[in-house]
Amino acid sequence: MTATSAHSTPPTPPSTPSTPSTLSAPSSRSTPSLQSSHSALHTPVIAWFETHARDLPWRRPEAGAWGVMVSEFMLQQTPVSRVLPVYEQWLARWPRPADLAAEAPGEAVRAWGRLGYPRRALRLHGAAQAITERHGGDVPREHAQLLSLPGIGEYTAAAVASFAYGQRHAVLDTNVRRVLARAVNGVQYPPNATTAAERKLARALLPEDAATAAAWAASSMELGALICTAKNEGCARCPIAARCAWQLAGKPAHDGPPRRGQTYAGTDRQVRGKLLAVLREAVSPVPQAALDAVWDEPVQRARALDGLVADGLVEPLENALYRLPQS
Secondary structure, three states: OOOOOOOOOOOOOOOOOOOOOOOOOOOOOOOHHHHHHHHHHHHHHHHHHHHHOOOOHHHOHHHHHHHHHHHHHHHOOOOHHHHHHHHHHHHHHOOOHHHHHOOOHHHHHHHHOOOOOOHHHHHHHHHHHHHHHHOOOOOOOOHHHHHOOOOOOHHHHHHHHHHHHOOOOOOOOHHHHHHHHHHOOOOOOOOOOOOHHHHHHHHHOOOOOHHHHHHHHHHHHHHHHHOOOOOOOOHHHOOOHHHOHHHHOOOOOOOOOOOOOOOOOOOHHHHHHHHHHHHHHOOOOEEHHHHHOOOOOHHHHHHHHHHHHHOOOOEEEOOOEEEOOOO
16 A cells, blocks of 8 residues: 555554543544543554454555455445455456456446445446546545545545545444444444434544544444444453443443344345346346246336346346346
8 A cells, every 4th residue: 555554554543641531522623632532542442453453355555545445345234254255356356446447337246246235336337437537547545536436425435545545534434433322422322324413523533643543443443343343242342441431321222213124035135136146147148037037026026127227237138138237
């Protein structure tokens, strides 16, 4: 990587006071006293990460910004264990954005395999094309340039800028939101959707130093993934349990809106996955009859197929034939 990456070896943060004070702040650039209290969270979490972080391929220096970007697309709503084999195959086949951009979008969908939410594959392909056309094949460094790429939102732009280029951005995924909800706000779970208050708090908690901010982003995310999990949280192993507002309050149960659960069996998502599986395995256009065989209920099957076509994941041809998109 061209800059210090929070996904490799985080920098050692400066020494900090051991007693925290108020953990919220009105702006992204905090006063010195608030920064000191915030560091009471930063220092132990970053130190924990240095010892306990998983050795993941996108955290290694050789992954580069493209490897970080690919991982961020794949990890959305998908566990690491499922991503790892697909990520390795993807980078071996397409080590640079231009390599992916040169292929048909359907090949990206095919290589996506069973990761789920396959529109991510099309968006990643579109981002690779834009990087090749606008940025000479190199993933841009600037947050605004990243945000302008197709398929990239605020989270992914901040994550790539932070993890690949060591920049100072609030990286607010589900794991980080849960850590902040518990450690700072004293509640078991964050809201179902990210709020302006959460973004303001995340910005206020950012270390002033860019390298330390990048380390904090990776460290707090890993803490949420491994220790401060949605279920069976490991408070006994948490480096900030003694100053966690939720722990200090006696770990009160969630009393907000019901948490959204994800279902799969019998849904249109399942039908779409079965239809795409047939097309991924085919070397030539697939007849309607082959698709009809994957699901008995015709109305739901037709709705799922129409949705795949509308999303650009399937291309209809003459004579009731279908294939993955070629353009």
